[in-house]
Amino acid sequence: MKRNVLIIGAGGVAQVVAHKCAQHNDRLGDLHIASRTLAKCEAVIASVHEKKSMKTPGKFEAHAVNAMDSAEVAALIRKTGVQIVINVGSSFVNMPVLEACIETGVAYMDTAIHEDAGKICETPPWYGNYEWQRRDRCKAAGVTAILGIGFDPGVVNAWARLAEEDYFDTITSIDIVDINAGSHGKWFATNFDPEINFREFTGTVYSWQQGAWQSNSMFEVGRVWNLPTVGDQKAYLTGHDEVHSLSARYPNADVRFWMGFGDHYINVFTVLKNLGLLSEKPVKTAEGLEVVPLKVVKAVLPDPASLAPTYTGKTCIGDVIRGVKDGKETEILIYNVADHAEAYAEVGSQGISYTAGVPPVAAALLIADGTWDVGTMANVEELDPKPFITLLNGMGLPTRIKDAAGDRLVEF
Numbered sequence: 001m002k003r004n005v006l007i008i009g010a011g012g013v014a015q016v017v018a019h020k021c022a023q024h025n026d027r028l029g030d031l032h033i034a035s036r037t038l039a040k041c042e043a044v045i046a047s048v049h050e051k052k053s054m055k056t057p058g059k060f061e062a063h064a065v066n067a068m069d070s071a072e073v074a075a076l077i078r079k080t081g082v083q084i085v086i087n088v089g090s091s092f093v094n095m096p097v098l099e100a101c102i103e104t105g106v107a108y109m110d111t112a113i114h115e116d117a118g119k120i121c122e123t124p125p126w127y128g129n130y131e132w133q134r135r136d137r138c139k140a141a142g143v144t145a146i147l148g149i150g151f152d153p154g155v156v157n158a159w160a161r162l163a164e165e166d167y168f169d170t171i172t173s174i175d176i177v178d179i180n181a182g183s184h185g186k187w188f189a190t191n192f193d194p195e196i197n198f199r200e201f202t203g204t205v206y207s208w209q210q211g212a213w214q215s216n217s218m219f220e221v222g223r224v225w226n227l228p229t230v231g232d233q234k235a236y237l238t239g240h241d242e243v244h245s246l247s248a249r250y251p252n253a254d255v256r257f258w259m260g261f262g263d264h265y266i267n268v269f270t271v272l273k274n275l276g277l278l279s280e281k282p283v284k285t286a287e288g289l290e291v292v293p294l295k296v297v298k299a300v301l302p303d304p305a306s307l308a309p310t311y312t313g314k315t316c317i318g319d320v321i322r323g324v325k326d327g328k329e330t331e332i333l334i335y336n337v338a339d340h341a342e343a344y345a346e347v348g349s350q351g352i353s354y355t356a357g358v359p360p361v362a363a364a365l366l367i368a369d370g371t372w373d374v375g376t377m378a379n380v381e382e383l384d385p386k387p388f389i390t391l392l393n394g395m396g397l398p399t400r401i402k403d404a405a406g407d408r409l410v411e412f
Contacts (some may be wrong), residue, residue, distance in 0.1 A: 001333065001368060001369065001370065002083040002084055002106075002107060002367055002368050002373060003027075003030070003070060003084075003368060004028070004029040004030045004031075004080065004081055004082040004084070004101060005021055005028050005029070005030075005031050005032065005082055005083075005084045005085075005086060005364060006034060006076065006077060006082040006084070006085045006086070007021065007031070007033040007034070007088065008030045008034055008035070008038065008065070008073070008078055008085060008086065008088065008089045008093065008097055009033075009035055009067075009087070009088040009089035009090070010033060010034075010041045010043075010044055010065050011088070011089075011192075011193070011304070011305055011353075012041035012192070012304050012305040012308065012349045012350065012352075012353035012357075013042050013088045013111070013150075013192070013349075013353045013356045013357040014033065014035070014088045014089075014357070015347060015348060015353065015357070016046060016106065016315045016343075016347050016349045016356070016357025016358060017086055017088055017307065017354050017361055018031070018044045018045070018048050018053075018060075018355050018356045019047070019048055019051065019053045019346070019347035019362060020322050020334060020357065020358055020395065021086075021361055021364065022048045022053040022054045022055065022060065022108045023053050023054075023055055023114050023393040024055060024195065024361065024365060025054055025055050025056055025060075026055050026056045027368055027369070028058040028084070028364060028365065028366055028368055029058070029065070030058060030060075030061075030080070030081070030082070031043065031058070031059065031060040031061070032060070032061050032062075032063060032076075032080045032082060033060070033062055033063070033075060033148075034062070034063040034064065034065040034067070034268075034269075035064070035065065035067070036065070036066060036067070037064070037090065038062055038063070038064040040064045040269070041062035041063065041064075042364065043044065044062075044154075044357065045060050045061075045062055046114045046262075046351060047347075047348050048060060051347070051348065052181055052348075054349070054380075055387070056355055058210055061080070063074070063076055063080075065085075066236055067089050067090075067093035067096060067097055068092070068093055068096050069096060070096035070097070070100045070103070071100075071193075072207060072320070073096060073100035073332065074098055074100040074104050075190060076319070077100060077101070077104045078104060079104055080115060082106060083106050083107060084109075084364050084367055084368065085097065085100075085101050085104065085106055085107065085108050086107065086109055086360045086361070086364060087109065087111075088098050088110075088111055088356075088357065088360065089180045089195065090117075090193060090195075091110070091112040091113060091114055091115045091196060091218070092115055092117050094110050094112075094113070094115075094130070094131070095104070095114050096143060096249075096383055097110075097368070098110075098131070098134060101135075101139050101143060101145065102134065102137055102138060102143050102145075105141055105142065105147070105260060105295075105382065106143070107143065107144040107146075107156055107367050107373065108145040108146070109145070109146040109147075109149045109360050109363055109364070109367075110147060110148065110149070111149060111150030111153070111154065111175035111356055111359075111360060112148065112150065112153070112196075112241055113126045113127055113130070113131065113147075113148065113153075113241045113244070114129075114130040114131060114167050114250050115196070116130075117280065118201050119233075120203045120280060121199075121202070121203020121204050121206075121239065122211050124206045124244055125244035125245070125248065125349075126241065126284060126380070127147065127241075127243045127244050127245055129194075130312075131377065132377070133144075133145050133257075134377065135261075135376070135377045137142070137385055138376050138377040139375070139376040139377070139412045140390065142375040142376075142394035143194075143377075144362070144367055144372070144373050144374050144375055144376065145376070145377040145378070145379055146363055146367075146372065146377075146380065146383070147245070147301035147377065147378070147379050148365045148377075148379060148380060148381075149359050149360045150355075150357075150359055150360065150396075151336075151355040151356050151359055151378055152176055152178055152240065152241075152242060152257070152317055152381075153240070153241040153242035153245070153358075153380065154242075154338070154356075154359045154380055155168055155316065155317075155355075155359050155380075155388075155392065155397070155399075156176045156242055156318075156319050157242050157379060157380035158248060158380050158381065158383075158385035158388050159321075159385070159389075159399070160174055160246055160249075160250070160317045160319060160321065160381055161333040161381040162330065162334065162384045162385045162386070162389065162410070163319065163321045163323075163334065163381075164250075165250075165324060165385075165405075167323075167330075167332055168321070168323035168324065168325050168330070169323070169324055169325055169326065170252075170282060170323050171250055171253045171321060171322070171323040172252075172253055172254070172285075172319075172322050172323045172324070173253055173254040173256075173260060173321070173322045173323075174253055174254070174255045174256070174319060174320075174321050175244060175254075175256050175257075175319070175320040175321075176236055176240070176242060176243075176256070176257045176258065176317075176320075176342065177225050177226060177227065177235045177258045177316075177318050177319075177320060178235070178257070178258065178259045178260065178316045178317045179225070179230050179235060179260040179315065179316045179317070180260060180313075180351075180352060181229075181230040181231075181233065181260075181313050181314055181315065181316065181318050181366050182311055182312055182313030182314060182315060182340045182351060183312055183313050184302075184307040184310065184311050184350070185310045185311075186307065186320075188264070188265075188301070188304055189301055189304070189307055190269050190304060191307070191352040191353075192304050192352065192353070192356070193298070193304065193348070194297060194298040194301045194304075194312065195294055195295065195298045196314060197267070197313075198272075198278045198294060199241070199280065199294070200217050200238075200274060201217075201238065201269065201284040201397065202218070202237065203239065204216070204217070205218055205220070205221075205237055205238055205239045205240070205254045206243065207237060207240045207245075207254075207255065208221065208243055208247035208251075208254065208256075208259070209254045209256070209257040210254070210366075211251060211252065211257075211281040214360030215260075216237055218223040218236070218238070218260070219266055220236075220237070221236065221237035222233065222235065222236040222237070223258070225258065225320075227279055227316045227318060227333075227335065228316060228333075228335060228337060228400070228402065229265065229316055229337045229408065230310075230314060230316045231336075232256075233260045233293075233316075234260065234261070235258035235259055235260045235261070236258060236259060236260075236261055237256060237257070237258060238259045239257070240257035240259075240361065241321075242257070243255050244259050245259060245379040245381065246289075246315070246381060249379075250380050253323075254339060272297060275292070276291045276293060277296070277297050278293065278294050278296060278297065278362075279292075279293045280292060280294050281293075284300075287302050288307070304350075304353070305353070307350050308340075308344045308348060308349050308350040309344060311340035311341065311350040311351065312340055312341055313339075313340055313353060314337055314338060314339050314340065314351070314352050315337065315338045315340070315355060316336070316337050317335065317336055318333050318334060318335030318336070318354065318362075319333070319334045319335070320332075321333075321334065326367040330403070330404070331401065331403075332401060332403040333401065333402040333403070334399060334400070334401050334410070335399075335400055335401075335402070336355070336397050336398065336399055337400075338351040338354055338355050338397065339351060340397075343396075346396065354396070354397075358395050358396055358397050359388075359392065359397070361395070362391040362392050362395060363388065366387055366388060366391070371384070371387050372384075372387075372388075386412045389410060389412075390411075390412055393409065393410075393411070398410075
């Protein structure tokens, strides 16, 4: 049994994690949240108390930490006595936070692959460049490290494993489709950290097809998907984290990720990119001031957390999986629909933060009770998906399946 949780980060996703941990503090124990800015952590805790999210009276403390400094993170882990670390800070801090967890012997999880601030779109598989290089050390230390336990990556990986176990004898393709049919009402904004958002789309689009890595440019390949609730939506082949681990487990299947974009987003993105404003390389102004264009763009755009109060509409994220069952070709859709307004009413964040923030808390509960406390590093598809999906069904992210038998909630 593990108890006491440290949340790294204080953005929109961290706010969801904080509320959901508070709702289950009877099982998770003392709660702590840390980021570079103490005031942001204190604001998250204030939101938790405002909405009366704490299930039982207990500790929830804020801390200032430089998450890029593994020694500082390790010191905070020892000071607080936590046994589970939920890293929902920038993906730039994954390695130092993971190092601190290995050093102190506590469980680690994150929601995205580590990124090097000086590099964009490295050679695949991306996990092999950083996280997977520490597998042996996690195993030797008996440290549970669950990688990519957001929604995508995360829940979509669990769905692939569920399909493998219950719905197919052979899987031939996995298409992950992420559609946000909501509206934030701003002229232009990104739904999560603008720096991470833009970096994700400025490099090569990698997919796994015909047993090899295939490359395209962003917005080169698009198609219309018809999905429950949101209907027909245009989505584009996009490089994404889960492709890099799912392709390792399903090497004989095509694995692709598709994300929905409107024309307005594409137009603004294209102009910013063509002007060089999405570059991560420093430039000097006429006055001799050195700036990073991408960080300037981030500074002038709305904080994603500020979008929540007026966000309307729904998201739909699903796995379209094809394969063979009992000698017959078949296709299923496993999916979730989330509502922005409902997420804001419950935890004060918009739906995209909600879908990313609930899954790591479900994982924390499974680590706490020993179900997922595997004592080594694992991607989500390596773990039993059923207890995870069952928890999510009761935590606000129900899993549904659409196949030849109809459209229904997935229950076990």
